[in-house]
Amino acid sequence: MSAVTSRLSRQQEKKLCSMLGCNRLSLLFKASVHGYSGGAFHQKCNLQGPTVTVGYNNSGYIFGAYTSKDYAQTNQNIIDEKAFLFSFNEREMKKDPLRVVSGAGQYSLYDGPTGPHFQSLVFLYDDTATVYSNPGNYNFDPVEMHGNNLQLVECEVYRVEGAGSLMEKPWRNISWTSERRKALMDMITGWTHGVSSVKQARVLLVGPVGVGKSSFFNSISSVFKGYVSSQANTGSAGTSLTTQFRTYSMKAGKDRKLLPITICDTMGLEDGVNAGLDIDDFTSILKGHIQDKYQFNPSVPLQPESNSFCKEPSLRDRIHTVVYVIDAGKLKLISNKMIEKLAAFRRKANQMGVPQLVLLTKVDEACSSVMVDLKTVYQSRYIHKMMQEICVNLGVSLSNVVPVKNYSQDLELDPQTDILLLNALTQMLRATEGFFEDFNEKDE
Numbered sequence: 001m002s003a004v005t006s007r008l009s010r011q012q013e014k015k016l017c018s019m020l021g022c023n024r025l026s027l028l029f030k031a032s033v034h035g036y037s038g039g040a041f042h043q044k045c046n047l048q049g050p051t052v053t054v055g056y057n058n059s060g061y062i063f064g065a066y067t068s069k070d071y072a073q074t075n076q077n078i079i080d081e082k083a084f085l086f087s088f089n090e091r092e093m094k095k096d097p098l099r100v101v102s103g104a105g106q107y108s109l110y111d112g113p114t115g116p117h118f119q120s121l122v123f124l125y126d127d128t129a130t131v132y133s134n135p136g137n138y139n140f141d142p143v144e145m146h147g148n149n150l151q152l153v154e155c156e157v158y159r160v161e162g163a164g165s166l167m168e169k170p171w172r173n174i175s176w177t178s179e180r181r182k183a184l185m186d187m188i189t190g191w192t193h194g195v196s197s198v199k200q201a202r203v204l205l206v207g208p209v210g211v212g213k214s215s216f217f218n219s220i221s222s223v224f225k226g227y228v229s230s231q232a233n234t235g236s237a238g239t240s241l242t243t244q245f246r247t248y249s250m251k252a253g254k255d256r257k258l259l260p261i262t263i264c265d266t267m268g269l270e271d272g273v274n275a276g277l278d279i280d281d282f283t284s285i286l287k288g289h290i291q292d293k294y295q296f297n298p299s300v301p302l303q304p305e306s307n308s309f310c311k312e313p314s315l316r317d318r319i320h321t322v323v324y325v326i327d328a329g330k331l332k333l334i335s336n337k338m339i340e341k342l343a344a345f346r347r348k349a350n351q352m353g354v355p356q357l358v359l360l361t362k363v364d365e366a367c368s369s370v371m372v373d374l375k376t377v378y379q380s381r382y383i384h385k386m387m388q389e390i391c392v393n394l395g396v397s398l399s400n401v402v403p404v405k406n407y408s409q410d411l412e413l414d415p416q417t418d419i420l421l422l423n424a425l426t427q428m429l430r431a432t433e434g435f436f437e438d439f440n441e442k443d444e
């Protein structure tokens with residue numbers, strides 16, 4: 001997931017944003033990664049709202065098109081009064097970009113099965129790394145547009161983020177007051193369930209590399225410590241930064257009372273075979289065979305003969321809730337292989353009767369309005385859409401998806417960030433109650 005990066009430099013993104021009147025561009029599709037085909041393009045870009053297509057050729061031209069409409073493969077010609085084609089040259093960044101609109105009343109784009117199709121400019125033409133170019137509906141000089149070089153070295157599509165991205169009312173009601181924050185903390189600290197031999201809910205975090213699993217533990221721990229701390233290692237690397245299985249207990253407040261929850265952090269999942277957390281190790285973790293500080297070996301899962309294998313785990317060693325952690329800004333870039341891996345994990349957890357939730361991280365990075373004001377998280381159309389997409393991809397219901405912003409660069413706690421984190425933790429404890437409802441004292 002982390003390998004898919006934008007080709008646009010920050011300066012070029014700024015240039016496009018000033019032309020589009022938007023705050024940010026968020027990469028949805030990259031042909032060199034997802035494929036030079038109409039099918040791959042539609043899979044990533046349908047129903048994303050306003051988007052901009054950007055083509056690159058090796059004559060240094062960066063050219064493309066903007067549409068304010070959704071792609072939906074309706075096979076219709078569409079009039080979009082806001083659509084335009086643009087071009088600028090890497091070597092002449094200071095010059096104003098070329099901007100061309102279609103003639104009045106003419107069709108601006110064709111929403112068929114092809115790549116981005118702006119009548120006079122069609123990207124991924126014939127499912128290849130080329131552009132079809134023929135001024136007509138849009139009137140341009142091909143030399144100015146692309147230097148007459150129709151061979152693409154890359155083609156990207158970005159979601160355009162800006163005004164109009166918020167719903168009028170939040171679709172989930174959240175109280176953002178300090179009283180609510182305190183009530184959530186009290187509820188979590190005092191949480192109990194029906195099985196007396198197990199004092200702590202054991203919650204496992206799994207998900208792709210770099211999505212914020214370790215940061216979530218650090219963030220929760222910070223809320224209860226009263227200051228931002230970073231016990232677990234976090235950061236960005238090509239492969240998982242966390243390579244051990246870690247179980248973290250946490251203490252609250254001045255009297256250092258043990259919280260009734262243990263967060264279990266794992267190595268991230270990767271696309272390839274023999275890379276990242278493996279399904280056999282996942283199953284052993286669920287059953288309680290893997291202990292704190294176990295060093296994962298992605299090419300060989302832990303064997304029952306090994307000294308590290310806990311042979312007779314008790315109910316308290318088992319996982320009581322699994323949380324799939326997903327990066328809100330990168331959901332569109334998740335590969336099919338990763339979706340399949342997550343589905344296999346889900347099937348295993350379902351078979352074992354373990355409740356499951358999805359934690360949507362980095363909502364601040366994914367939506368500029370949320371970055372400015374976290375309270376808009378349930379008003380952001382984009383976050384709402386991402387939560388719905390997760391439901392489809394992972395087969396969970398919307399009520400089992402919770403968004404958070406982790407503490408990543410902050411030095412001080414922020415009440416809104418805390419409330420979202422505490423809400424997520426509350427959902428995890430509620431899910432765990434479901435696990436324990438299947439047990440009673442006799443089963444222990």
Ligand SMILES: Nc1nc2c(ncn2[C@@H]2O[C@H](COP(=O)(O)OP(=O)(O)OP(=O)(O)O)[C@@H](O)[C@H]2O)c(=O)[nH]1
Nearest residue numbers: 210211212213214215234235241242268362406408
């Ligand atoms: N803006 C923002 N950044 C975040 C958030 N959560 C995590 N990050 C950043 O994302 C990067 C990866 O976070 P980690 O917590 O190390 O991710 P991980 O899932 O534990 O990764 P691996 O252990 O490598 O699999 C770090 O640089 C974090 O600071 C968030 O909610 N918002």
Ligand SMILES: [Mg+2]
Nearest residue numbers: 213214241242
């Ligand atoms: Mg980690």
